Amino acid sequence: MIKISLYNNTGKKEKEMELDPAIFGVEPKGAVVHQVYVAQMANARQVLAHTKHRGDVAGGGRKPWAQKGTGRARQGSIRAPQWRGGGIVFGPTKDRNFSHKINKKMKQVATKMCLSDKVHDERFLVVEALDALEPKTKHFAVLLNALPSKGKTALFLMADGQHNVVRSMRNIPKLDVERAQDVSVVDLVNHQFVVTTPDGVKLLADRFNK
Numbered sequence: 001m002i003k004i005s006l007y008n009n010t011g012k013k014e015k016e017m018e019l020d021p022a023i024f025g026v027e028p029k030g031a032v033v034h035q036v037y038v039a040q041m042a043n044a045r046q047v048l049a050h051t052k053h054r055g056d057v058a059g060g061g062r063k064p065w066a067q068k069g070t071g072r073a074r075q076g077s078i079r080a081p082q083w084r085g086g087g088i089v090f091g092p093t094k095d096r097n098f099s100h101k102i103n104k105k106m107k108q109v110a111t112k113m114c115l116s117d118k119v120h121d122e123r124f125l126v127v128e129a130l131d132a133l134e135p136k137t138k139h140f141a142v143l144l145n146a147l148p149s150k151g152k153t154a155l156f157l158m159a160d161g162q163h164n165v166v167r168s169m170r171n172i173p174k175l176d177v178e179r180a181q182d183v184s185v186v187d188l189v190n191h192q193f194v195v196t197t198p199d200g201v202k203l204l205a206d207r208f209n210k
Helices: 028-041 104-120 137-146 163-169 185-190 198-208
Strands: 002-007 013-019 124-127 154-158 173-177 195-198
Touching: 013 104, 013 198, 028 185, 104 124, 104 185, 104 195, 124 198, 137 163, 154 163, 154 185, 154 198, 163 173, 173 198
Parallel strands: 002 124, 124 195, 154 173, 154 195
Antiparallel strands: 002 013
């Protein structure tokens, strides 16, 4: 078993707790984590830019002038790309698809690798009895300043029912909150520290032991 320090709600090391090495002791592989990270970022990408080609632009149903005899260049429609207000050639469209397919097993393994890396570098912090703190932002800010994550980006993995804790933490700079069972590789890579509770650790274990 892997042992890590367990902090009390004043930010001091009080005792130790054990972690499952099958989840928190997996050897990280950069290529796997990178592949899952890129796929999750691509799947979250929204296709916003959209231009109209000549068939989408309103108007231009008739030929502007005769094909021959006017002395001007031949034109078929005032909505051709060379006309002002015409369609766009090779512009971005909403039909683009940036999604990457990635299987569940690889995603689970990559998440365990990121968690294991945090544990190995002592950047996975477990704090107990958070519910005993008065639900005010200043109390939780004092606690976070007493932890090794002070001044660093941190991700708090909440357990079910910790709504008062979440409300107290959401205005603290450099701190984001996510449900423990929903944490992703992107969340873990983008934050220097992970902070959770024993209940959060249990939810992580239940997620990977299904």
